[in-house]
């Protein structure tokens with residue numbers, strides 16, 4: 001049996017792994033893909049303290065993983081499909097086996113939201129993408145679109161201008177949500193064109209994306225925009241499905257926690273983007289992860 005099982009290897013989980021390992025607790029981190037989480041999908045983190053030149057997400061999270069491993073945190077690649085958190089001994093079920101521990105830290109983060117329009121599902125991998133850093137290079141000198149108006153969307157649009165011939169930002173409102181400094185960079189970039197008050201009604205294409213059918217939400221008019229790729233940045237869905245009925249989850253799907261990252265179940269903690277909170281960023285995820293590990297250590301000391 002492990003002391004602590006951490007579910008998810010993004011910045012919150014990797015930091016929890018570092019702190020728990022360094023406290024000499026027998027710690028297992030379960031990650032369904034490569035470690036790094038959402039942070040590993042962004043090419044530039046400009047707001048993580050200590051790197052004024054900005055660091056890339058993959059660089060930063062690879063170093064986090066190395067540091068957690070250095071202090072003895074074990075890693076298993078597998079998807080957590082269910083949990084039984086009711087007893088003193090916690091059971092975590094995955095597609096590669098069952099694991100038990102005295103405490104659990106949930107750091108399963110969040111996943112991109114899909115638009116749900118016709119063509120989206122069929123053309124994933126054929127020009128529909130959720131990660132500009134991963135796929136931008138496929139669109140050298142081609143026109144692409146980004147859907148969304150927040151920080152992630154506008155940062156992705158700016159990044160895409162390094163490759164694409166033109167980047168259309170499709171935004172359903174008449175003002176962006178992104179922070180001012182990011183907006184200013186986008187407005188100053190001649191390759192970016194913002195299509196205001198518009199939503200994607202359909203993604204057209206047989207094998208690959210050929211065009212977007214857009215609807216202007218103010219006039220109700222439809223138009224067609226020829227593009228070779230479309231990048232979705234329309235928000236997040238918390239990864240809490242495997243927890244149903246086990247810990248308290250709010251109506252939006254996030255886990256409410258105390259200041260010490262405790263959930264409503266003794267011995268179960270949550271950290272990072274999966275929790276109900278104001279700011280979902282790397283800097284808050286790592287702080288949450290550290291707190292969760294120390295709180296779990298204290299719980300184990302007091303209860304075992």
Ligand SMILES: Cc1cc2nc3c(=O)[nH]c(=O)nc-3n(C[C@H](O)[C@H](O)[C@H](O)COP(=O)(O)OP(=O)(O)OC[C@H]3O[C@@H](n4cnc5c(N)ncnc54)[C@H](O)[C@@H]3O)c2cc1C
Nearest residue numbers: 008010011012032037038039080109110272273280281282
């Ligand atoms: C494109 C983009 C750009 C961003 N830019 C910035 C930025 O500039 N600055 C900044 O501070 N933040 C940025 N963020 C936000 C930042 O990446 C997140 O706040 C941070 O990664 C949250 O960390 P986390 O560990 O809580 O969750 P996540 O990073 O979401 O990691 C969760 C991990 O859990 C795993 N997981 C989920 N479910 C399971 C399961 N059932 N079984 C096993 N593993 C599971 C996932 O595979 C994932 O690796 C950006 C995010 C995106 C998407």
